Amino acid sequence: MKPAAFTYHRARTTAGAVGLLTELGDDAKVIAGGQSLVAMMNFRLARPEHLVDITHVEGLAGIRRDGDSLRLGALTTHRAVEKADLGDFAVLSRAMRWVGHLPIRTRGTVGGSIAHADAAAEWCLLAVLLDARIRAEGPSGVREIRAVDFFRGPFTTALQPDELIVEVVFPRPAPRAALTEYADRRGDFALVAAAVDLDADRVVLGGVAPTPVLVERAGTAEEIAGALELRDEPGISAHYRRGLVRTLVQRARKEASRG
């Protein structure tokens, strides 16, 4: 469990990072907290020739209120969000308790989690639920991608190889929103996760498809669960997963209604 050889690059600015990505192309991967990438490299499931370390880029970490919206720098850690007082965005802080364990939350970043695009990851669900805009910087400047357009498949996103997530913007407060999930052990990726926003009448489900599943103008938990296309998988049947969806949507709605 030692990674294959790679060249390490330390970027000091976003432009520098983008320059490196442009120059190095497909052979490069961005590393921030490294909580998913390093494990994959140690298993040699990921073998980037170059790592571009962005943790020393100034100004990429931080939580900023901007009118109605909340802007999270890509390098903001899960732990920083968990500890922050976010007012009517408190759903984000509360959801962080589901992210791995304390060491993972301390090193892992918002941008990294979204770029990694695990279909059960809390940030991916929250981004879709709250219609977040993912701001990516590339050689021709910064573009904004709606979360719903960002996640393309398992671990696949709309991000180009020469683009770097610099910021995630949550456009509107969500005072009545919540995320909850189920796994056999605390800190595991969820078997099923459900995030709800009562005001927007949106539900997002994780663990039921290769990408987060958005349900707008959602009906009852029963209806949502019933409408899902699920297959039996080893160790977990479609019936059980549907049951978890039903339960978790109900529980998330209950938590959200408490505000």
Place this chain on the structure above:
Amino acid sequence: MAEPPQRSPHLRRDGAWVGASVPRREDPRLLAGRGRFVDDIVLPGMLHAQFVRSTEAHAEILSVDLSEVRAVPGVVAAYSAADLNLRGVTALLDRPPHEFVPTAMPVLAHDRARYVGEPVAIVVARDPYAVEDGVEAAIVEYAPLQPVVSDTAALAEGAPLVHAEAPRNTLVDVSLFATEGIDAIFDEAHTVVEVHTKTGRQNALPLETRGVVADWDDRDEQLRVQTCSQVPHQVRTVLARCVGLDEKQVRVIVPDMGGGFGQKCVVGREEIAAAAAALRLRRPVKWIEDRRDALTAAFLAREQRYAVRAAFSAEGEILALDADVVCDMGAYSCYPFTAGIEPLMASAEMPGVYKIPAYRVRGRAVTTNKAPTAPYRGVSRPQYVMVVERVFEKAARALGLDAVELRRRNVITVFPYKGVNDITYDPGSYLESLDLCEQTLRDEGWFSRRSDENRVIGIGFSCFSERTGYGSGAFAQRRMEVVPGFDISEIRMDLNGTVSVTTGTLSHGQSHETTMAQIVADRLGIPYDRVKIVQGDTDRITYGWGSFASRSITIGGSAVAAASVKLGDQLREIAAHLLEADVDSAELDGAGGVRVGDRSLSFAEIADVAYLKAHLLPKGVGPGLSATASFDVGGDGTFSNATHGVVVELDPGTGGIEILRYVCVEDCGVAIHPQVVEGQARGGIAQGIAGALFEQVTYDDAGQPLAPSFMEYKVPTAAEIPDVRIEHLETPCAFTESGAKGAGEGGTIGAPAAVLNAVNDALRHTGVELDDTPVPREAIFRALEKA
């Protein structure tokens, strides 16, 4: 010097130190990160080894091409089985061919690969990164064979053979007991209950994975092997045989160890291959098992299938037990125990704490294309206790009796008790532990919470005993060709009256440096920090059996005590002579000296004479102060016992399980160090819960492991393991020197049964019973959904 401590008042004391939770001698270095584990050892010029491992579960190996490996930058050497030409490892039972088929485990696979992860070649390189690059460059050509991936597949008609010499893939098939007339008892019984259960394959999962640093020392003419093993002498013997050296040419040293739990009480092939590479290269070679290999290719355990029937009278008296046990031992028999370890344990001990008049059992070990198994903390007892405790729960339901009351009517209460399994049980507190455990949960209010209709709460118990301190006689009964059992201690007093004492047992986390020192301190009347325990070095210790089967304090502790008494006699003899008194009037004064009337000599003064003024010694007494003593258990050993009580709550919306309360009432005789005993119980319970609810090594149909990381192999964390209330009972052992019984395994043994019973109690209104472990959450969800 440490002062004698204050002790818990309820514990028996036979001296100033035993029975006291004194500060652990190991703590200053371990808590400060200054321990020395295998991976901390760095030698000049040291190389790093890893293994090319089979990617096939079952295949002919057509060729092993390492030429590309040797060309990888940093790689120093790469060897296949043909290059090293080592003898394989064969463990034997002294049983006829229809009961036991011996099979060899090669150090490196050559003609046949029998599981994914089996070592095929060893690569040695300058650093741990280059060696993995080297491993990747190996080209092994396989001709895949149909893999055998379950016990049922192994036993099926026409199944492919894992070992050509083992028909029906059966390595062990023994029927140890069959009470005459047992069928008639079942025919006539008022109630017969059945339990069919399958337990998941587990990994003992020591925090420190396996590892070794081996080097040839020209000055000592020795292969020095520093390894984390529970059994250093057995490693020496096997290693010497495999590489073709004399015993005196191999020195096995065990530094600090981060757990073993049985996985390290057998001899592993990787440590032999690494040592052979070091011998050939004349350079130090280190192998540290990484976590992926530890999860997929290390010794595993626990996968068993039971079909059990039990007959009861209308009054709830158990009349007979009939059991068929099949253990899936994986690809190879482990040394020295063989694949018989699990079926023989289950067959011999299953009647447990109950008065069972008739017993029949068949125990089998089958071989499959999965990583081989080793003993794991509890060895079959977690499973058969679970089965027997399920029997009692089911019988209670069938008879309309309370399950605890049913146990009360059947537990052994008069000792010594000669069981249907030919074992004599020494005194224990079976009934008392059961009563206290139930009462504790009742007093805490859990029985009333169980009746809350808005919650799904269940309470479960397990009542069991555990034979600890197997002596040579008990192991010989298993007909092992290599018979463990005794322990030898050598004690020496040096100038200043400090003592060092060897033990053939080996602490790998159990605090022997503290507890053994407590035993010596009481025997000699000196503070425990004047005693140094020497362990884990085959050059410094006479042949020992290491630590497993809860033997260390019972057997090793008794040898240490006996050696201390002998040394005390020497001290008395010399002191009496110097004080011109009769030896019978000389006694140890409990303060580091010998007293004769109102005069006394300190040990330092006596040692001064023994070493520096030998001309003053009595006639016939040689210089120096040392003694050797050994201890073995003549009879059937001694039985620790406990009752565990568990409260669980089930979540109907998810099938989730939460343990609300855990109470353990344990009796390990005299507790040398209660805090250590409690630590053993808590750690053991965590591993038992892991087996009941979380951990499982899984494979796909092709025999590919599906749990290569902690993402898939679900070790419970602190969040899943409840606080445990521990209550102590103390029934001293009559024949160990300190009255102690073993305390190492009980937690693990009792937990699965109690947890599973609690889950089933919570499901009592559903009509669903779950008997397999780990308990699938989906099954709970479905049961509660229908209710």
